[in-house]
Amino acid sequence: MMTEQAHMSDLAIPPGEYLEEVLEEMGVSQAELARRMGRPAQAINEILKGDKAITSETALQLEQVVGVPAHVWSNLESSYRLVIAKKVDEKKAEDEIDVVSSYPYLELSKLGLVQKTQSKIARVKELRKFFGVSSLFNIGEVKEYAPAFRQVEKDSTSHEALAAWLRAGHIIASGKEVNELDLERLNRCLTDIKALTFEADPNVMLDNLSSLLASCGVALVLIPHFPKTYTTGATFWIEKNKAVIMMSLRGSWSDIFWFSLMHEIGHILLHDKRATFLENGLSDRQYMKQEEEADLFAQETLIPKKEYENFVS
Secondary structure, X not given: OHHHHHHHOOOOOOHHHHHHHHHHHHOOOHHHHHHHHOOOHHHHHHHHHOOOOOOHHHHHHHHHXXXXXXXXXXXXXXXXXXXXXXXXXXXHHHHHHHHHOOOOHHHHHHOOOOOOOOOHHHHHHHHHHHHOOOOHHHHHHOOXXXXXXXXXXXOOOOHHHHHHHHHHHHHHHHOOOOOOOOHXXXXXXXXXXXXHHHOOOHHHHHHHHHHHHHHOOEEEEEOOOOOOOOOOXXXXXXXXXXXXXXXXXXXXXXXXXXXXXXXXXXXXXXXXXXXXXXXXXXXXXXXXXXXHHHHHHHHHHHOOHHHHXXXXX
């Protein structure tokens, strides 16, 4: 009965309490148990108080001496240490409450990526699961989110909101089925993609655009603009042969959408697939060079310079 309680309860019950009951029933003292196990009496006393863990070796010795199977002792010890660890983690979560407000929790909950809750501790735990970290303080060190913490477009830019926006894109894109990335096919599809600029129905346009990109190995993810992110799009790679284009629809203008889209496609066709390109803000010279190349690609793809000059003349 004691074993079942230790497994199901959140109370931190040391296995030593059960051992004490067993010894009492057997009429065996701590000193006698120590002699039978060939262990110092102090070690047995520490096990009974929960100060010393029951190792696999100790569990086997207890099985031989008191008759309770070794796996029972190991399970009791594991459950006890897990409860203790959870209590420590609860304390750490309390220390992270102050940073929760930096993240766009409401927007994430609307997308169904975190549970709706008013509990601050629950929000900490939901955000940990969302980002895949053991502490919210670790987010800035994770490679996947690092580009968000390098953005400098405005002093009011929220790096935490950008990281959340990127993570949302990763999660949603992971659930989209696309072909293997085929850069040659993507290049050939540019004419068909450009033709969609004439489609009047935005739903039809987006469906066709998503299908075209998916056939080339690119997942298109549209996520509403998060407050203080100031970005229109991002490009990154997940898995071995799957590219992702994220669009925020910031500004909600057709020309911005199409230029941003072609800009992101430019990154896929022109640049290193190990990088994450998050638009706006980075002052790094190499990054800016790649941004300029993506801009030029978008310009030439949408309105080639020669055709434009002929039109003007």
